[in-house]
Amino acid sequence: MVFQKPVVLNTTVSENVAFGLKFRGQYSRDSTKTINEALDLVGLSGFGSRKAVTLSGGEMQRVALARAMVTGPDLLLLDEPTANLDPVSSAAIEDLIIRINREMHTTIVLSTHDMVQGQRLADRIGVILGGKIAQTGTLTEIFYHPKNCSLARFVGADTILSGTVMENTGGLARIDVNGIPFEALTASPPGSKVLLFIRPEEVALTRPDGQTAPSSVRNRITGTIAKIVPFGPFVRVHIDRPVPVTALVTHRSCTEMGFATGMSVIAGIKATAIHVVPAADANR
Amino acid sequence: MSDIVSGVAQAVNLIVTLNPDVMQIALLSLYISLTSTILAACIAIPIGGFIHFYEFRGKKVLIALIQTLYSLPTVVVGLLIYLMISRSGPLGIFGLLYTPQGMVLGQTILIIPMMTGLAIAALSGVGRDIRDTLVSLGATGFQSIIQIVKEARVAILSAVILGFGRAISEVGVAMMIGGNIRGETRVLTTAIALQTGLGDFGFSIALGIILLSIALVIVILMYAITSGVVGKVEQIAGGVPRE
Structure with a gap:
């Protein structure tokens, strides 16, 4: 010891x-x-x-x-x-x-x-929250598939959205979050309430007038920058409308893209980058 | 003024010529106080260890009581021991009154509280992390205790030296139990008291110089220990890396 x-x-x-x-x-x-x-x-x-x-x-x-x-x-x-x-x-x-x-x-x-x-x-990692082992698993399981909200926040998945599955075709679901449709992978059937966990480094920001992101990005949300917070060599860009999303971009690209508070941006998120958990499980 | 000058001259003479009376008194003092210190250490350190390592009701009260007894008046100890070992006392049959052995008994009792208290403080100085480390390395209770005592060795040694300082400089027990009998129980402090009363200042000053020299040696010892080693002990106890 x-x-x-x-x-x-x-x-x-x-x-x-x-x-x-x-x-x-x-x-x-x-x-x-x-x-x-x-x-x-x-x-x-x-x-x-x-x-x-x-x-x-x-x-x-x-x-x-x-x-x-x-x-x-x-x-x-x-x-x-x-x-x-x-x-x-x-x-x-x-x-x-x-x-x-x-x-x-x-x-x-x-x-x-x-x-x-x-x-x-x-x-293998075990996360201890409030004196109890909350989740154990491999690095991927812990950091990309947290079991509930507190674990997601703890391992750095800052964006947590709640929505309802609208349709599900073979695992690729359309999920409604406050009227905004998201595409993500889940087995949850239509009508079920789910939570979406998104890590900030998985969110790619582009200017609305700039070139379009690769087509594999299924989710493109146009939002407004509420806050830009320095984070070491990166900055965290917080988007508040229409849904709260946090993105992690490098200092350099933030300056080059000219991001500023109040600006309109497009947040691109791959369907595979969204971890979906049934709401009933996540709040346990 | 002339008393002082001639006294100092006479004192130097007595010391340089190794006057047999002076030497006999100084050696007896050292013998009695060293014996008391060793005996007291043999009793106080285990007691201190016991109090430190075991939890029991009234532990704090006991430690406070021990600390109070640091300033135990020498004459009170003298009185108590006198009552115990005088002919009619419970230990009267051993005939210890007016013997060096009786003085050793008195001085031992006098310095036990101080040594115990300081030993407890010394052991408390060894941090919780050292105890945890020893346990994690598979030490049994007894092995842990031995290592912790070793870890506190410098502070414990200071406790012993301070005890010796108190023993050799006290008058109460030496006078009341020893009786200041020439060639038998006369020690530095009682001899100084007596010779000063008789106006034999040279003799008193000579003994005073010797007593001070012993005190000086103690201070030097303490200083060497505290400046050189105690800092490191604190460092380990706190686990603070040296800059």
């Missing part, structure tokens, strides 16, 4: 790594080799005789990983292992986590608040 805060005991790095072996009564003369191997694994070869408390946070966390790995565990528990580290140290720890998983075949359970880190490291 490795904790969020890097913790070392006030002794040498080697002694720190040796604790797990000593507590289990597995410490012998050959353990020096095992300990050095564990230090090699985390990239701290030659740090053995250093005082552990003089190391940096990232190095301490690597000592903690070596200390946990030296006993050859089947399962490694990591509680937000990079939460207190700078980006460079975090990247080093992430690389290590991947190596331990791939090379030593150790099962790793890791908690994190960082969605992107979750995507980078995990094979």
Whole structure:
């Protein structure tokens, strides 16, 4: 187990790594080799005789990983292992986590608040909301097929619309949302109430006077920009009428297209980019 | 003024020539206070550990009581021990009154509360995350306790040194239990009190210098420990990486 805060005991790095072996009564003369191997694994070869408390946070966390790995565990528990580290140290720890998983075949359970880190490291993800596991699944299931509204918001599907299925031909449905027709994939029969989840990066914005988007885009909604919010190298463009939709575009394209509040734009959304959930299930 | 000048001159003479009386008193002082300190540490550190590691009703009250006893007056301890070990007291048969052993008993009791309290504070300084880490590494309860005590070793050592400081500088117990018998139970503090009363300032000043020198050694020890190592202990306890 490795904790969020890097913790070392006030002794040498080697002694720190040796604790797990000593507590289990597995410490012998050959353990020096095992300990050095564990230090090699985390990239701290030659740090053995250093005082552990003089190391940096990232190095301490690597000592903690070596200390946990030296006993050859089947399962490694990591509680937000990079939460207190700078980006460079975090990247080093992430690389290590991947190596331990791939090379030593150790099962790793890791908690994190960082969605992107979750995507980078995990094979399977469980989302904990309000103290309960709300959904488990692969990356695609979690990020593109959230089960309900809170999960959708949590994983970043900002646009949540409720509508009624008008007709359904072999899985491709026409859904009415406040009088606007949407095309999306769903098994829900006509007449059923559904929720539409749309991730902002799936929404392509074009100017009404510009060239048309590829024909595979089934949904083209003309709306008005209500708000433009900077988001790192991107901006989030919020459209409020006729239905609220959020789009994520790069800073550059926002400037080039000359988007501004109050402007009319066309939001293009592929039918496959809309995740449809029966309303009864989604509000559970 | 001349008293002071001639006193200091005489004191230097007594110390430089290693006057047997002065040396005997200084060594007895060291012997009694060191023995008391070791005994008190053997009792106070386990008690402090017990109070720190186990949860029980009235724990906070007990800690407050122990802290109150830091300032236990030496004469009160002297009185209590006197009543216990005098001929008619419950421990009278051991004949401890007016013996170095009796003084050791008194000083031990005097400094136990302070050492216990400071030991508890020292152990509390080891953070929750250290305890969690030890448990996660598979330490049994006993192994955890040993490691936590090791982790708090510097702060515990300071507690012991402070206890020694209090033992060697106190007069109440030494006077009431020891009786200031020349060559038997006369220690630095009681000798200073007596010789000053007799107007033998040179002797008093010599003993005072020795007492101060011992105090100085204690301060230097404490300083070395706190400046060099305690910072690191806090660092681990807080888990803060060094910049």
